[in-house]
Amino acid sequence: MPILNFDGRAYEGHEKETVLDILLKAGKEISHSCKTGRCQGCILHCKEGDLLPVSQNGLGEELTKEGYFLSCKCPLRHNLEVASPETHTFFQEATVVKKRQFSDTICQITLKVDPDFEFLPGQFVNLGRHEGVLRSYTLAGLPTEAGVIEIHVEKRPAGELSNWLYSDCRVGETLLLQGPHGQFYYRPDSRDQNLLLLGNGTGLASLMGVLKSAISNGHKGHIALYYNSDRLTGFYMHQTLRELEQKYESFHYFPCFSSLYFREGFRQGRADEAAFRDFPSLSGWKVYAAGFPSMVYTACSRARAAGVKVEDIFEEPFEMKDLRRTPRM
Structure with missing residues (x-):
């Protein structure tokens, strides 16, 4: 042995x-x-x-x-x-400077890091509290101010770090940060391509990173963002996305109810279901899918079937592995 x-x-x-x-x-x-x-x-x-x-x-x-x-x-x-x-080889300290509650389960946390920290919106970092357990969080905001990053945190049943960040973490708290990592970000060389963004949960943070980057880079192609939740409070950036849709002619936002609940102005079904009903052929598009794995993997499979090149498909599945000695409830 x-x-x-x-x-x-x-x-x-x-x-x-x-x-x-x-x-x-x-x-x-x-x-x-x-x-x-x-x-x-x-x-x-x-x-x-x-x-x-x-x-x-x-x-x-x-x-x-x-x-x-x-x-x-x-x-x-x-x-x-x-x-x-x-520790100093892979980690730096990140200090909480602002918290904003989006809903009863999701909040935004702004962190101050080293001024030389570089990232692309949509990438992710690992955060921890010095006790060994790390969790991954997407960088949702643009790097408009040196050393400032933004993450979205969703409170989950038995979620050790996410629940603490949402409920108990205070401004001034110091965390360990590792990263950035990942290939989920906007490519400026694709300004003329149409983009399809699909998400649920805090996968919206990843999509917002791509969307903000595309807008700031003067994207010329159409951008369609489909986001689903099974409850109204799950659409935690609904008003922001509506305002962006009104401001940018090439951006289109489609909120989708994945439950049987109906509301005027919302589509029915999961984000990928609604999107591929609208766009059965996507040759020449780029597709970004982020959120719960079942939606992400199905969306990527449908994108390939709709004619999207493999190299133009980007996925960010939020795998919920059992990382505890006491199993997740």
């Missing part, structure tokens, strides 16, 4: 377990979020042993050469000696 040495202690592990699985089972507080490799929050440093290439997929060349790897994607096939990375 292979042995994992971590910070001076040895742990036995099954070859089908990942390094992250073994350390969490042993009670170690390892920074992590999605457990799929997407968020890159579980990076560790390999000091001795052979890593499988899959454990370093998505990391930069420099990090790969230095032996850093994603512990959630690293099965323990051989003996490994690993260590926690230096």
Whole structure:
């Protein structure tokens, strides 16, 4: 049975377990979020042993050469000696400077970070409270002020960090921040292409990042944004989107009720259902889908069937993995 040495202690592990699985089972507080490799929050440093290439997929060349790897994607096939990375190498501090409540479940938090922090709206960062658990949040605002970023937080049942951020976090609180990550952002070279934006939940933060970037870059093609919720309070930026629709002739907003509830001015069905009824052929378009995985993956499949090139489809599924010793209710 292979042995994992971590910070001076040895742990036995099954070859089908990942390094992250073994350390969490042993009670170690390892920074992590999605457990799929997407968020890159579980990076560790390999000091001795052979890593499988899959454990370093998505990391930069420099990090790969230095032996850093994603512990959630690293099965323990051989003996490994690993260590926690230096905090200052991957994290910076972020201070809460403003909170705004959008609804009874969603709020906006503005954070002050290093003035040299660079990002593209729609990318995401990992945030934590120094206790090891990280969660990923999309950067929704434009980088209009150096060192200021904006995230949207949704309160969830048994959501350890999101509930604290929504209910108890106060202005002045300091968090750890890692990132930015992700390919979900506007490409200025696509100014003439039509854009289809599909979302639900706080996937709207990702779409707002793309939308604001497109507008600020003088996008010339049409932009259609479809957003669904099963309750009226779920449309937490409804008025803002209506105002943008009135201001920009090429932007069109379609709120969609995914329940049987009917309201004038709203479409029926999930965002992807309504959009592909309206646009059965999308050759030459770019498609962005963000939110709950079932909608995102279905939307991407429908986009390919509608003629969208694979390289013009961007997805941001908000996977809700069970990351706790006490399972999510």
